[in-house]
Every structure is written in C-alpha cells, then in structure tokens.
Amino acid sequence: MPLPPHLQPSAPPAPDRRQPVYALVGNPNCGKSTLFNALTGLKQKIGNYPGVTVEKKTGTAWSQHGQPLTVIDLPGAYSLAARSPDEAVLRDVLLGRRTDTPMPDRIICIADSTNLERNLYIVHQILDLGRPVILVLNMMDLAAQAGLDIRVARLSEALGIPVIPCEATNGRGLVELKLAMSRPDLPLPRHSWSIPAPIAAAVSELQASLVENDRRAPLIARAEALLLLTDQDTVRVAGSTTLSPRTLEIFQSWQKRWGTSGTDWAGSLVQSRYDAITGLTANVVRQATAPAGPNTSDRIDAVVTHPVWGWLVLGAVMTALFVSIFTLAQAPMDWIGNHASLLADAVKHRMAPGDLRDLITDGAIGGVGSVITFLPQILILFFFIGLLESTGYMARAAFIMDRLMSRVGLNGKSFIPMLSSYACAIPGIMATRTIEDPKDRLVTILVAPLMSCSARLPVYLLMIAALMPGNQVPVPAKVGLMLLMYALGTLGAFGFAWLFKRTLLKGEPPLMIMELPPYRLPRLRDVLQQMGGRAWIFLRRAGTFILGISIVLWFLAAYPKASAGANPAQQLAQSFAGRAGHALEPVIKPLGFDWQIGIGLISSFAAREVFVSTMGVVFNASADDKENTAPLQQAMGKARWPDGRALFTPLACFSLMIFYVFAMQCMSTIAVVKRETNSWKWPIFQTVYMTGTAWMLSFIVYQTGSALGF
Template identity: 75%
Template sequence: MSQLPSHITGSGKKRPAHADRTPVYALVGNPNCGKSTLFNALTGLKQKVGNYPGVTVEKKIGETYSQHGKPIKIIDLPGAYSLAARSPDEAVTRDVLLGRRSDTPQPDRILCIVDATNLERNLYLVHQILDLGRPVILVVNMMDLAESSGLQLRVDRLEQALGIPVIACEAVNGKGLVELKLAMSRSDLPLARHSWDIPVAVAPAVAELQASLTDNDGRSPLVARAEALLLLTDFDTVRVAGSTPLSARTTDILATWQKHWEGEGTDWAGTLVGSRYAAITKLCVDIVQQTGATGPTTSDKIDAIVVHPLWGWVVFGGVMTLFFLSIFTFAQGPMEWIGDQTASLANWLKATMPEGDLRSLLTDGIIGGVGTIITFLPQILILYFFIGLLENTGYMARAAFIMDRLMSRVGLNGKSFIPLLSSYACAIPGIMATRTIEDPKDRLVTILVAPLMSCSARLPVYLLMIAALLPGTTMPVLTKVGIMLLMYALGTAGAFGFAWLFKRTLLKGRPPMMIMELPPYRLPGIKDVALHMFERAGLFLRKAGTVILGISIVLWFLTTYPKHPDATAAATEQIAYSFAGRAGHAIEPVIKPLGFDWRIGIGLITSFAAREVFVSSMGVIFGAESANDDTTTLRVALQKATWPGGAPVFTTLVCFTLMVYYVFAMQCMSTVAVVKRETNGWKWPLFQIGYMTGTAWLVCFVIYQTGRALGY
C-alpha cells in the first residue's frame, strides 16, 4: 500500500516512467467522423487488427512516430456517440477509456476527433471524455465540408476555451496532420479547463458513487467522478466479456439512488444530458458561425434520388446486381488460378515425396483442405472491396435505410442488412458485422439466421449437383441459372422466415428502435478501402491458417485411419474402412429417408469443416483415381454410382434434395466457432446447428418423399 493519497499516486496498474515506454493514445469519436481515415493517415500500414478477448469487437492498434522519431502507439476505439454504451462496440470504447479492461491498458492520452459540420453533437462525447481528466488533443475534422456548407469555425477560440490543443484537420487530404503530430509529440499536454455544473439533483449521488468507485473499485478520483456521472445515465449497462464488473458496494449505491429518484419522479438522465448540452451550447456561441446561406447540399440532392421511394429501389437493385455480378464473375479467373496453383503444388509434392502417410497428410489433408478455402480469397477480397466502397461513399447507410422497411416486417431493422449481405459471401464476416446492432436480441437473431444466406462455399456444391442433375449439353443455361437462383431465394426466404419466427417466439422483443445516422456522401478514399480489404483478407487467411488447418488435419486422420488391412485396397475401400466411412455407415439410417447413401453421408460429415469439402470428398469417394475438382469427370462417376440393388444413387430428385439440404444445414465449423465466441457460450451455436440441420432434414424429407410418391 502506498502512503501517498491516491490522487497523487494515480490509480490502477503502475507503469514505468514516461520516457522509457511508448505512450499510448486512444483515438475516439462519433461514427462517421473520419476516425478510420485519420487512423490510416497516421499509422499507414503499421496496423494490427485483432479482437478484444471474449467479444467480436475489433481491436485496432497502430504505430506512428513522433516528431523526434519516438514510437507512439494508437488504439483505434470503435465509434461511439456517448460513453453510455448501447452496443458492444460502444461498451468496449467506454471500458477501455475507464480502464475497466485488463487486456488493454488505460490509454495515456486521448485523441478526440470531431466532425466540424456537426460540432455540437460531436462535442457531447468529448465533454464526457474531458471529465476523465486525461490529456486530450481535439481534432476538428472535415473542415472542408464545414466551409462548403457555409460554417465558420473558430478553432483558436475553441482551444482557448478548452485549454487543450485543438487542431483543424482534413484527414482525407492529409491537411493538419503535421500539426497533429507536433501536438502528439509534446511531452507535456495541458489538462482541459473543463468545468460544468453538475445538476443539483444528482450531485449527492455523484459524490457518493465517486467515493465508492475510488475506495472499492480502485479508480483514480477523476476517473471515478466521470464514471459516477456515466453510471447515472448508463441504464442497463451493456456488459461485454473481459471487462471488470463493478464492486457490489457501488452497484448497491447506484440501485438505491435510482430507486430514490424513481420514487421522486426525477428525470436525472434527461437532466444530465441537458446540462451537458447547455454547457456545449454556451461553449459554441463564439465558435461556430453560419456565414453563407444554406440550401440543400450536394448530399441532399443525391439523397433526393437515392432514398426516393421508387428511384431508391432502382438504385438499390442496380447496386446489388453489380455486387453479385462482381463477386461471381470477376472472381472466377483468380479463383481458377489459385485452384490450379494448389493442385500443381499437390502434384509436385506427390511427384517428389515418397508415398506414405506424410505425403497424404500434406497433399490430401492440408493442401486439400486449406487450399479449397484459399480459393475463395478472390471472392472475399471483392466482397470487402465492395463493402468498403459502399461504406466509404456513405451508400451503405442508405441501403440499410431502404431495406429497413422490408426488415421491419420480420422484426429486424435496417442495421441487420449489412451482416446479411456480407453473408452471401461468407457467414463469418457477416456475423462479425452484427456488432453494430444495439439490441442484443436483434443481434442474436441476425447471428442465428445469417448462415442461411447462401454463402460462396455452397456454390461448388450447387454447381456439382446441377452438373450431375442436368448434363451440360442437353440443358439450356437458363435452367441452370434458374435452379441456382432458386437455391439463393430459398436460403434468403429461410433467413427471413426464421427471423420472423424467432422474433415472435424465442427472442421476443420490442419493435426495433433504430436510430441511424446517414453520413454525407463522399468520394471513396481508395487507400482506406484497400487497407480495409487487405486487413479483412489477412484475417481470413489467418483463420484459414489456424482453425481450418486444424480441422483439415483431423478430417484427414478420420478418412485415413484405421488403415485397410489390405494395403493394396482402392481408395474407395480405404475410405469405407476408415472412421469417416464407419460414421457414414452409422448415419445411413438417418439420411436414407432423404435418398442419401452412406457415401453421401461421409460427404455430409467431412463437409462439416466447410461446405465445399463435399465436392472433394465426393471426388475421393467416387472417382478416387481422378480425384480433382473437375466436375465433368466427377459427374460421370456420380451418375454411375448405384445402391447395392443397382438403382442409381444420384437421381434428379436426390441431386435436388441434396442441394436443398446444403441450403439449410449448418455445415460450417468455422461459423460455429465464431458464433460460440460471439455469444459467449455453446448454447446458441448448438441451437443453431440443431435448428438449421433439423430444418434441412425435415425439408429434404418432405421433398424426397413427395417426389418419390409422385414417381420421380
């Protein structure tokens, strides 16, 4: 125990003297204020993207150098309107700033970025942050936009009034960055001359909570005061995994005060927000001046078309068509190239290494498993490029606005649109994108239904089945496209249907209270979009390199062992003898009513790693000697496959049923892992597997048995 009072020694973890270590800056601001652009401009490629343990909220840390060449660390915190968090994203920002997270040190200094075109609202968060008593640098971004809309901002006066460095900036053009770096390089940063009168009604409560936070939660007095103020407006505090909970004493005091006010009928929260805004308004009187006349801005003019009840849908339809066209056409070439490269790597290994288990593990297990996943990299890159472009220009919020009407029919809101859209490429980025949804129930419903959107991993299965179902030469292309679209429509309808069902039964909640800001349109910053795209691709590759690698090895083991007693046995016999083959036989009674035999069963089991593994499994099982992804050879092999009695396995009906099975079934280990992390437990991922695969079985059973009864 230190003998000095805590306001001298500070609180929390002791850290080495300032000169010896890298100072940590936190970058904070409202959503859409240009935070990421500034972060990219400051750090360039020196960024590390990870996750806060326990939550799927992205943790971005970058590094830059001071004017004296010393490194500075910057944590890019998720955008927030207020420290009174309403979503997991905002909760992380709050908890890092308050020093509640053990995985992230409390930042030494705070870089607040505000949008000059809407200074007052942006200053609300700054006002809360100044309460923390940490050194703050205020960056007033988008000065160009403010100027063009006739606003004059006296940044020097703001600096005088607050007593902290205030820097006018245009992050997009790099203006003001030098000044910012200079300010960041200062060894001494003044604390804000920040005073505002806490409303009398809440003052005793603030004092009591502050004392308890200092004594029982180990906060320094200033942070304790800021946190006390926050607790009064932070109702059902969004709690995220990995954050230290409050002490029982503090919770008790808070509950007592809340009860007291409820009895009195005091609107303490409204009073607090009101007095903050009053202070901000007073501050802004001399700072913001409207010089020119304002009329509709360019953004408003674009919006007149883009959110128009009719034209809005036309634009939306056009954008979506372009989205799918680019994902499925532009990616074709690179995907084939990657496929060829992995195949030739496998062939080279086969040619150079002696035959044996190690070679088999490398070629069939690792290259076969990880290789097929990496094939999807071009699609993922295009997806993220497109999403980055839509977000960067400001269209994404409009798309969510347009879709809100449709989504509200099933009880979701427009914010669920982005996750569902991403899920057409891959459910994992989709699920990760749910973090901006405030309502936990809406978020969970979106996570539960996202994997029903037909992801690109289902494509190879659909393609193979369509090929097997309709021999290429005799069927018009339109029929194939029609079947493909039918599968997509089925998945989408399933997602909306289940969302509707869950919102009415299991996760009954209030109607969605969506408040979403539509940022002004901007020309996309290609650097930002490209950074975003490569960052995502990097995360995807890391996943492919870890989780999928592990699963691939396990699956390889299951299909390779135990060894067939006859060493010369064909690959087909070996698979039948392996653990996977035995499992296939074991589940045959369950899948026989759907028209699937044990060999398809093996495919269903192995493709639990990833859906497209079904194709390579079928390749190994049915055409061992030509085990590649060439669907033509495989198609012929499939058409020859028969039941013991001689009846063909892959009839038209079975092919169709199998496609439908893949539309609904939860056949993706990586998604399960992400959902588990996202929902902090096994309950929801298991439920998801159960309801999706259960539905798949039921629907397929109905289709197959009806089809049989009709004589197909």
C-alpha cells in the first residue's frame, strides 16, 4: 500500500532557505508541551491539567535532512478569541501581531482524539489563516480505549492537510510527524464553510482594510476579520501591535449597525463554524463500541470530587506528603548535616586560624551546608507534586476547592496558580495569565505568595526541629504543626481574597468552567525528570546565590573587628550585621525575636531560605568552640537572651513560623508582581500588607502565649 505523500521521504530543501518556524497550537491539556519536549529534547514543564503553559516557549527540532526547525510551544486555547492574557499571546503570534516573535511559517495543530469535535474548533479557525498546517491527533490510545474509531485518511482528505495519529507520551507518531515537518512542499488547507450572507459584506470590508491599513496578507486578513466579528478583541498584552484607526472605525460601525438590528451575527458566525465541524466529524469519527456506564475516571471522580469524601482524600494526600517528608528524609538529612560539619572540622584542622579559614567554615560551609541539608525534603515535596500533576488529581483538587473559593469571591481558575505557589510563587503568579477577569487576576496575584512555597519549608523544618528537639516527639505532632502552617497560609490567602473582593477590587462573583482531564498512570520518567530539575535548581541556587550571600554575611558578621580578647559573641554583637540586628531589635522584640534572629530577617528579605543559611553563619561565628562545628539545631538550642533565658523557646519558634507564613520575604516575587501588574503600586501594597499582617499575628501569638505562661 503506498504511503500518503506527507510520509514519503522528501527532497532536501534548498540550502539558502531560512530556518522554518513551526507553532504548536491546540486546546489546553491536549499534549502540546509533551510533543514540544519530544520534538526538541527540551524539558518544558508538563502536567495533566489545563493551563500549565502560559507563555510561548521556543526550541529547535531537526528535520530528516538535519535541517534545524524552530518550534514555538504556545499556550493552549479553545478558540483564537482571546479571553485571557495567555490566549492573547497565542492569537497575536498566529496573526503576526507580535514584534518580538516571528510569524510562524507552518502550524502544527494538536487535537485530543478523545474529544475531536471540540478540539477542531480552533483547528478550523487556524485553517482560515491559509498557512500550511499539520494536524496531530494525540491520545489515539485513549480514543481507542473509549471505543472511538477515527478515520484519519478521510479527515486528511477532507481538510487537505497531513493528519498524523500520535501518542506523544510514548513517542508513537513522532517519526511520521518529523517526516511531514521535513517536507518543503506542505499543501495548503482546502476546507470550506459557509459564512452567513449578511456577515460576508462586513468580512470583506474589514479584510480590505486590514490588507491596506494593517499590512496583513489577504488570507490572514480574512481570518482576522472573522475573528474580530466573532470576538470583541478586547484582551491586549504587552508586545502586541494595535489595529489601525481605520480598521477599528469600520469594525465599530458594523458593531453599531448590528446592535440596532438586534440580531446576534457573531453568534451565527460561531454556529456556522460549529455546523461545518459537526458535519466533518460525523464523517470521520465513529463510536465503534458504546461506552458501558461510567468509566474508571468517572468512578474515581465520584469519590475525589464528593463534597465530603473529596476533602478527606485531599487531607489524606497532604498528610501522606508531610509524613513522608518527616520520616523518609530524616536519615539523608542527618547524613548531609553531619558531613557538612565534618567538612568544616577538616578545614579547621588543616588550616591555620585566620579570616580565610573562618570564611570557608563559618561562611561558605556553614551557610550553604545548612540549606543543602533540606535537599531530601525538597525532593520528596516535588516528587509528590509531580505525581499529583501527572495523574490528573490537581484538576480535581481545583474542583473541590472551587466551592470554598467561590464563597470568598475567588475565581476557580485561581486555584491552579495558587497550587503552583506551593512550589514557588513566581510560576504561580505567571499562571494567573489564564484568568480572564483583570480584577480576579490581580486578587490572585496579591494572595498567591501567602501559599507556603518550598523556600519556606527549610524555615519551618528548622523551627519544628528547634521547637520539638530529638526523636522522642512523635511524627504526627510534627506533621500536624506543618499542616497547620500550610493551612494558615491557605486560609490567609482566602481571607485576604475575600477582603479585597469586597473593598479594593469589587466585582461580580466569578464562574468557573474547567475541564477535568482523564486520569492517567503517572510516568515515572517525567516525575523524576521534574524532581531532578528542581534538585538541580535548588543546588545551583545554594552554590551561587546562597553562597554569595553567605560570604558577604560572614564579612558583615566578622567586621569591624572587636578589640583583642573579645569572645565570638561580643565580636558578632559589634559587627555590621550585629549592629543592624540591634537596630531592628526594638521592632521585633515584642515578637520574641532578638537581634541575632533580626539579622536573619533582614538577610532573608532576598529569599526566605536565606534565613537558614544566615542562622548557620551567625551561630557558627558566635560559637565559643571554634575547633568543632556543631550542627545548626544544637547551636540554636544553646542561644540565650542576655538574662540567660533560652532564645529559641517553643513559643518563639512558633511565632517565627507564623511570621514566615505571612511575611513577603522574596525580592524575586516582588519583581515578578511588578512585571505582571506593570506598576510598583501593587508590589509595594503587597509587601506592606503581608509583612504588616505577619508582624501583627506574631505579636498576638507571642504576647498571648507569654501571658498564658508558655
């Protein structure tokens, strides 16, 4: 049987041809990023829930002739009618409206085969662009399991473009796709659909204006005219060019004319397109076997999205996560901590006393070592997050949380950004681009950093270790305290969202429409890859940023030198860092913190985990025994107030944890909030309200606890 033309080896392209640009386009969660990674060999984040990709990403794939091909992974969308900033990025790239991205020469549309009719809507709009298109039918294995028989050749014939059946997760169909991408002579689509006659005149007039005044190619102009008439085209993002005044004038005059006639022409246009798609799928999709009752995903969903059982499952998942963190990580954590101390001691015994020796042992090893100790916990956290993302459970968690979130006025789409913020607030804030309403988006940006990120984890663990020293404390007590911190952050985020939605950012109660993806078995390779990526980021950060800060902090703790005969504690007290800590002490003393903790609070404004490295540097520098390095927890246990009271009492540790739940101690987050809101007003407001709340709550906790005799 002869192969279709797009699967036959093609002639090599002319040598002077520039690198072709391919765009990957499709609905959310249809496997675009998985395919992008498979084509380019990159490790773009993937997950089994909608809205993972919110920015365009570029990589290079290679044709069968060894020619480089630029591939752009675009955010998912159900239509080119942009309702949120991430969808606007997709629309603008495809229509050539962006100044920073080349217009794609060719488009690869990815469709979820299990729901072809819905996925073909955006494909249909893209075919209007008149550019070479390859349609990839992903998840063919799941379609077959659902009893769907898709006639690929018939679909290819109807649309006039190559259609490739594919299973991106296990690489099936990739060779065929690369063969199709390698062809210099990809055919142009030849689909047709009927536009209602009264709209045709508007399309023609707008098309002519777009060609003349906005320098669009004729077919692009027609597609853009159709889009303008379907959608109000209100969402604009930085980097996109605006339409000419003449085109806008024509568009507004048609809007006015239709407004007075009272006919919903935009709706008719959408309906005509759906009619064409329905006719198409009727010919190519057959239900080979009728589904017998609810499938496995439905049966699991009956439990995990249940109003009662759903919360219990979520609680069990979170408890399992923290039990693993406290039990599995203890041995490797002790091993790393002990070896850091041994390394510091080895340096002390091999080098003569002096500043360089102190810098290496107290600054570099003390600071970096105390942070690296928490690597096992970070790995376990991201292993769990990876598992939950790849199975599809995250979307269910969003579903059950929506009930609670809608009560405080938060958009259900806010849950994915807030969930991402458990790892780091920065991708969480970027993920708010999927939220259509600007006020809802701003509220989510303002509260997302309250979710306990992974940088807080070392601080919590250090404080729990100081609060509950030794192994005699049962694990459930530690897990309970950790859950309390995460719950406090989450409840704080909900509380402030409720407040903002009723005061600063009033708006209508939002509705959520979210697709629940089918459950999939987690792919261990992807989970380990993401976990390895996080480990590398953590170690690289420890070896660069944390190391740099630790070295500078050592200097600030060691200079100016005290007079001869001063002990290490006196030296630290009169150093630059000590003076800064003393200056802050009046503000933080009511919270149970002394000037040494104050040094940590100042330095950790750069990043929260710097608090741990700062404590490492401060307590190593002030240790009386300069020849033997004690683990940080022991050194902290010996810390005292001038009157001899223990510094790290359970109440002070708890107060410090409360402070870190709410305080805005992250410069990178502030910078990203500034970028996403395009203003300094909101990051400054966010810093003030978060840190102010942190101080107030720590004050209440410490003063109440002290009054009660704790």
